[in-house]
Amino acid sequence: MSGKIRVLVGKPGLDGHDRGAKVIARAYRDAGMEVIYTGLHRTPEELARMAVEEDVDVVALSILSGAHGTLIPRFVDCFRKEKGTAQLDVLVLAGGIIPEEDIPALKAAGVDEVFGPGTSTQVIVDFTRSHLKRPVA
Amino acid sequence: MTNLKTDAAYELFEGLIRGSRPHLSRAISYVENGAPGAAELLSHAYKARKGAMLTGVTGSPGVGKSTLVDGIVSELRKAGHTVGVIAVDPSSPFTGGAILGDRVRMRQGHSLDQGVFFRSLATRGHLGGLSRHTGDVVALLDAFGFDHIVIETVGAGQSEVDIMRYAHTVVVALAPGLGDDMQAIKAGILEIGDVFCVNKADLPGAERTRRDIEMMLAMREPGGWTPPVVSSVAVAGKGLEGLVGEVLRHQTYLVSSGLLRERNRGSSTAVLEEYLHLLTVGKVMESASRDGSLDAALDDLVEGKSGPMEMAERLLRRYRE
Ligand code: B12
Numbered sequence: 001m002s003g004k005i006r007v008l009v010g011k012p013g014l015d016g017h018d019r020g021a022k023v024i025a026r027a028y029r030d031a032g033m034e035v036i037y038t039g040l041h042r043t044p045e046e047l048a049r050m051a052v053e054e055d056v057d058v059v060a061l062s063i064l065s066g067a068h069g070t071l072i073p074r075f076v077d078c079f080r081k082e083k084g085t086a087q088l089d090v091l092v093l094a095g096g097i098i099p100e101e102d103i104p105a106l107k108a109a110g111v112d113e114v115f116g117p118g119t120s121t122q123v124i125v126d127f128t129r130s131h132l133k134r135p136v137a
Numbered sequence: 138m139t140n141l142k143t144d145a146a147y148e149l150f151e152g153l154i155r156g157s158r159p160h161l162s163r164a165i166s167y168v169e170n171g172a173p174g175a176a177e178l179l180s181h182a183y184k185a186r187k188g189a190m191l192t193g194v195t196g197s198p199g200v201g202k203s204t205l206v207d208g209i210v211s212e213l214r215k216a217g218h219t220v221g222v223i224a225v226d227p228s229s230p231f232t233g234g235a236i237l238g239d240r241v242r243m244r245q246g247h248s249l250d251q252g253v254f255f256r257s258l259a260t261r262g263h264l265g266g267l268s269r270h271t272g273d274v275v276a277l278l279d280a281f282g283f284d285h286i287v288i289e290t291v292g293a294g295q296s297e298v299d300i301m302r303y304a305h306t307v308v309v310a311l312a313p314g315l316g317d318d319m320q321a322i323k324a325g326i327l328e329i330g331d332v333f334c335v336n337k338a339d340l341p342g343a344e345r346t347r348r349d350i351e352m353m354l355a356m357r358e359p360g361g362w363t364p365p366v367v368s369s370v371a372v373a374g375k376g377l378e379g380l381v382g383e384v385l386r387h388q389t390y391l392v393s394s395g396l397l398r399e400r401n402r403g404s405s406t407a408v409l410e411e412y413l414h415l416l417t418v419g420k421v422m423e424s425a426s427r428d429g430s431l432d433a434a435l436d437d438l439v440e441g442k443s444g445p446m447e448m449a450e451r452l453l454r455r456y457r458e
């Protein structure tokens with residue numbers, strides 16, 4: 001019996017753009033993964049709790065509001081606190097409208113990769129599969 | 138002899154008993170995936186159960202089960218109970234993937250409440266409206282110490298009878314304008330309800346739906362528990378207090394009538410059957426597929442060289458040798 005890769009697809013902050021998140025959610029499902037979709041307007045604190053309770057291997061945050069610079073690092077902080085470990089054993093991906101020049105700071109904060117408009121979902125799925133941070137239970 | 142993998146599972150058990158939520162959630166994954174040590178972890182968990190009350194919420198897709206669960210959790214919290222929630226959604230039969238979307242309806246701030254734990258499960262091919270490991274996940278949440286456990290079923294309508302075997306109280310949710318309600322009633326969902334909830338009472342036709350159910354219920358054999366019918370507008374938080382009141386009243390009734398023990402025997406039977414199935418059917422199929430006899434058997438069946446009963450007996454005999 002093989003375990004399933006579990007992914008939290010989250011929409012942090014006051015951002016109503018949900019097409020990208022839904023495209024990503026479907027792509028992961030079609031790749032055989034279990035996707036927990038959070039719905040719109042979640043705080044980083046809520047997302048961190050959800051990621052822990054659902055024991056996901058991947059957190060996929062979609063942000064088109066411009067608030068990635070504060071929301072994503074806060075998510076990472078909250079997740080570490082919830083988990084009670086300094087080490088980040090979850091793959092953190094971000095996508096949406098995120099300017100090139102903001103990417104280094106996000107990566108320094110713990111984001112593993114950032115994907116912008118037009119990225120093929122196959123690329124995203126393949127990247128996800130090959131960069132998991134821990135063995136699936 | 139110590140076994141590293143099993144030690145990891147035991148550590149999960151110790152962690153969850155201590156009240157660590159990350160350990161609880163990892164333990165659930167171990168159990169769902171049948172990871173090494175999961176069986177030992179579970180056998181500890183089953184012994185450590187504290188006797189949580191179990192409420193199931195079932196009904197057709199879209200009637201408002203998830204929204205109701207959110208409201209039920211609020212009411213239980215107000216009454217001072219801690220709550221574990223299990224929400225089940227279907228896996229795709231083609232890819233094995235799933236989109237688990239019940240959290241979208243959780244809007245009342247429970248995601249930051251230490252007294253609430255929410256876990257989404259996919260059916261992973263299991264029929265009957267629940268995941269194969271629902272009973273096991275219940276045991277983990279019970280061992281962790283939640284007072285109440287609320288389970289939302291898939292909502293496939295007709296075949297949703299599994300929940301009755303696991304829950305102490307089954308809430309059947311209905312809504313006007315879904316057309317298939319009457320069909321669901323005919324298909325037997327009426328027999329499994331301990332409490333009926335006509336949700337979306339803000340929409341036209343709700344009174345009519347309510348009258349229909351009351352009429353069907355009136356045709357039941359009298360005696361024992363008479364399932365009440367309540368109305369709600371889950372999106373507006375209306376009627377939830379009444380609903381949870383009836384759920385708690387039913388659970389008090391189960392205790393005072395001695396039926397609780399009977400229900401617990403029922404859910405234990407369900408869990409036991411799952412495991413017997415795994416230990417027998419699972420083992421026979423596994424060994425038959427390993428030595429090629431399954432392949433040969435299937436060829437014979439397809440070509441009409443033998444019947445399924447005869448073949449099953451042959452595989453079983455072969456396994457025993
Ligand atoms: C459609 C759209 C809308 C629709 C949204 C409908 C909906 N339900 O989603 C509507 C009309 C409602 C809308 C409203 C607004 N919008 Co608008 N909108 C767009 C538009 C044109 C397309 C977005 C889209 O759906 N793309 C299709 C999806 C599939 O692509 P995607 O989200 O980029 O996702 C892809 C990748 O980014 C990646 N991805 C995305 N998320 C993730 C996550 C992970 C983990 C990964 C791995 C990958 C990934 O994968 C996807 C597939 O390739 C963009 C412009 C643009 N070209 O992007 C503006 C845009 C996003 N909107 C913008 C603005 C300003 C607004 C408004 C504030 C406008 C206003 N003044 O009212 C409002 C705000 C609404 C709100 N409440 O948040 C700006 C944002 C500017 C910024 N962030 O700096 C943009 C960029 C337009 C612009 N150039 O100014 N919008």
Ligand SMILES: Nc1nc2c(ncn2[C@@H]2O[C@H](COP(=O)(O)OP(=O)(O)O)[C@@H](O)[C@H]2O)c(=O)[nH]1
Nearest residue numbers: 198199200201202203204242336337370371372
């Ligand atoms: N009008 C109305 N809509 C409701 C009510 N309760 C839930 N809904 C909506 O019905 C839809 C399905 O709800 P959901 O809880 O996801 O249903 P589920 O599929 O049974 O879990 C959502 O759009 C809800 O907002 C209600 O009382 N009245």
Ligand SMILES: [Mg+2]
Nearest residue numbers: 202203239289
């Ligand atoms: Mg639901």
